[in-house]
Amino acid sequence: MLQYFEKVISGINEKLAQVGPEDPVARKKMTLEIARLGARLFSGEEPVAWCGVTAPFALLTAMDVRGCYVEFVGALLASTGTSEPLLAQAEQAGYSPDSCGYHRAVTGAFLSGMMPEPDFVIGTSAPCTGGLAVIENLARHFNKDLFVFDMPNPKSPSAIQRQAQQMRAMKDFVAAHTGRPLDPERLQQVVAHTNRTQELLEETFGLAATVPTPARRRDLINLALLMALLMGSEAGVAVARAYRDELSRKVAAGVAGVPGERMRLMWLQNRIQFKTPLEEVLEKEHKAAVVVDELNDLNWEPIDPDDPFTGYARNSISFPLCLSVKQRAAHLVELAHRYQVHGAINPCHWGCRQGTGTRGLIERELEREGVPVLNLEVDCVDSRNFSPGQLNTRMEAFLEMLESRRTN
Ligand code: SF4
Numbered sequence: 521m522l523q524y525f526e527k528v529i530s531g532i533n534e535k536l537a538q539v540g541p542e543d544p545v546a547r548k549k550m551t552l553e554i555a556r557l558g559a560r561l562f563s564g565e566e567p568v569a570w571c572g573v574t575a576p577f578a579l580l581t582a583m584d585v586r587g588c589y590v591e592f593v594g595a596l597l598a599s600t601g602t603s604e605p606l607l608a609q610a611e612q613a614g615y616s617p618d619s620c621g622y623h624r625a626v627t628g629a630f631l632s633g634m635m636p637e638p639d640f641v642i643g644t645s646a647p648c649t650g651g652l653a654v655i656e657n658l659a660r661h662f663n664k665d666l667f668v669f670d671m672p673n674p675k676s677p678s679a680i681q682r683q684a685q686q687m688r689a690m691k692d693f694v695a696a697h698t699g700r701p702l703d704p705e706r707l708q709q710v711v712a713h714t715n716r717t718q719e720l721l722e723e724t725f726g727l728a729a730t731v732p733t734p735a736r737r738r739d740l741i742n743l744a745l746l747m748a749l750l751m752g753s754e755a756g757v758a759v760a761r762a763y764r765d766e767l768s769r770k771v772a773a774g775v776a777g778v779p780g781e782r783m784r785l786m787w788l789q790n791r792i793q794f795k796t797p798l799e800e801v802l803e804k805e806h807k808a809a810v811v812v813d814e815l816n817d818l819n820w821e822p823i824d825p826d827d828p829f830t831g832y833a834r835n836s837i838s839f840p841l842c843l844s845v846k847q848r849a850a851h852l853v854e855l856a857h858r859y860q861v862h863g864a865i866n867p868c869h870w871g872c873r874q875g876t877g878t879r880g881l882i883e884r885e886l887e888r889e890g891v892p893v894l895n896l897e898v899d900c901v902d903s904r905n906f907s908p909g910q911l912n913t914r915m916e917a918f919l920e921m922l923e924s925r926r927t928n
Contacts, residue, residue: 521634524600525559528552542769546762547739553755554746558596560586562636567698570635570658572644572651573745574671574836576687578752579828580642582710583694583702587642588749590654593629594622595742598793598901606632607902620871621901623654630661637662640697642690646671647841648874667693674844675837683833710752711825717751718820720760725816727767729859732781733811734770737803739763739777741791744816776809783808783922786856786891788866788882789815789841789875794903801912806919812859814840814852845878849885856891863892863922865915870899892925894918 532552539545560566566586571577573589580587597603598621606628611617613631615624629635641664643655652668659666669686672679695701721744728735743763750756770777785802787810792798802808819838823831840848856864864886868876883893896911 521636522559522562525555525562528555529559544736544739544766546759546766549762550743550746550759553750553759556755557586557588557749561588564636567639568636569640569642569694570638570655571642572655572669573647574644574839574842575642575669576690576832576836577749578710578714579687579691579702579707579832580694581752582707583691583698583700585639585694585698590626590658591622591651592749593635594625594901595793597625597629598903599795601794601903603628603794603901604904606634607904618871620648620650620869621899623650625901627654627657630658638664640664640693641666643668644671645669646673646837647839648872650871650873665693665697669836671837671842673837673842674847675842679837680830680834683837684829687829687833707828708825711823711828711831713754713757714752715822717747717756717760718822720757720764721747722820724760724763724767725812727764727771728811730771731784731860732776732778733784733809734767734775734777735809735811736777737799737810740813740816742815744813744818748818778803778807778809780807781809782806783863783919783926784811784859784861785809786811786852786859786861786864787813788852788864788893789872790867790869790900792867792898792900794901794906796906797908798911798915801915802919806923808919810865811861812855814855817851817855841874845881848878849882852882852886853889853891856886856889861891862926863894863918865894865896867896867898867900870897870902892918892922
């Protein structure tokens with residue numbers, strides 16, 4: 521894994537050295553910073569914490585700990601086409617093929633010795649307890665101490681305060697393991713970087729809502745989920761600024777990310793992480809642009825420097841999949857209107873109770889607002905049962921239906 525990240529870093533640096541002033545660079549810069557983070561996680565030279573998705577990564581940065589959610593590893597393995605033997609290994613060890621592919625892939629990775637030993641482990645009971653179970657297994661596997669956020673739900677002022685209290689306890693847990701208490705000045709710097717990054721990302725997504733969207737097919741995929749790992753760092757600010765600048769230039773020049781954009785779509789929950797022809801078909805054959813991802817629209821209220829734990833707590837429990845179904849549906853309806861979408865695609869990730877279990881309710885709420893939903897049955901990480909022909913046919917029919925609604 522370390523060699524993989526080092527190869528990505530040198531490859532992107534070479535490409536960045538050759539680009540012209542008008543060439544798109546934001547995605548490359550983001551990938552470079554994520555690869556640098558990956559190299560640090562796997563170098564064995566810095567304290568490492570494997571975490572749940574909603575852990576406060578900026579606070580870990582303030583304490584000089586490299587934090588990363590385990591699902592990142594599952595997505596990375598799928599995107600590089602290396603997940604299949606690891607999924608099989610997890611299943612042979614007794615993990616159900618019905619469980620989430622992100623978790624099976626990362627379980628296969630730590631069982632096969634591919635994951636670096638963490639210094640400690642931080643679990644979160646939301647968005648899914650399946651993720652917490654993997655974190656518990658990982659802590660047991662490496663014989664490391666585990667801190668667990670019991671994530672309060674639904675979101676309310678008292679829930680935010682309870683989460684803030686747990687963040688203070690996490691800070692003490694981290695200090696006890698690294699021997700370094702949280703430095704208040706360093707925390708202020710991290711809060712300033714967080715707020716600047718959030719502002720720039722808000723501008724970026726505001727620009728992406730332009731008709732036609734300036735974002736190309738792969739520009740914004742997984743962006744907010746990856747930026748969570750860079751939150752609080754100078755690198756995070758630089759990447760977010762590159763995105764904001766690139767999209768503003770394109771909007772000013774009237775450049776469309778999908779030339780001839782005819783259809784605007786919203787993507788619910790996870791993207792399919794391995795390579796498929798589906799998104800290319802959307803763009804090339806239907807001039808359809810995915811203009812908004814549910815998981816790119818995170819809560820980015822500014823963090824109050826005088827009360828940072830409350831700010832980080834509020835943002836963490838606002839993660840879309842931690843909300844009640846009613847709150848989540850209302851959020852999706854608001855996104856559909858804000859981004860002026862014609863329809864929505866829900867991949868209904870196999871093994872995800874949050875995603876698949878709520879599909880009917882979400883579909884009903886969006887359709888009530890005039891936004892048709894295509895529910896697909898797909899495992900976003902495990903490519904072994906992927907049948908592109910069948911999915912393509914269903915997508916074609918959906919897009920034809922959207923097209924006829926537009927023209928009638
Ligand atoms: S896809 Fe669902 S089960 Fe898998 S990590 Fe995300 S929320 Fe959890």
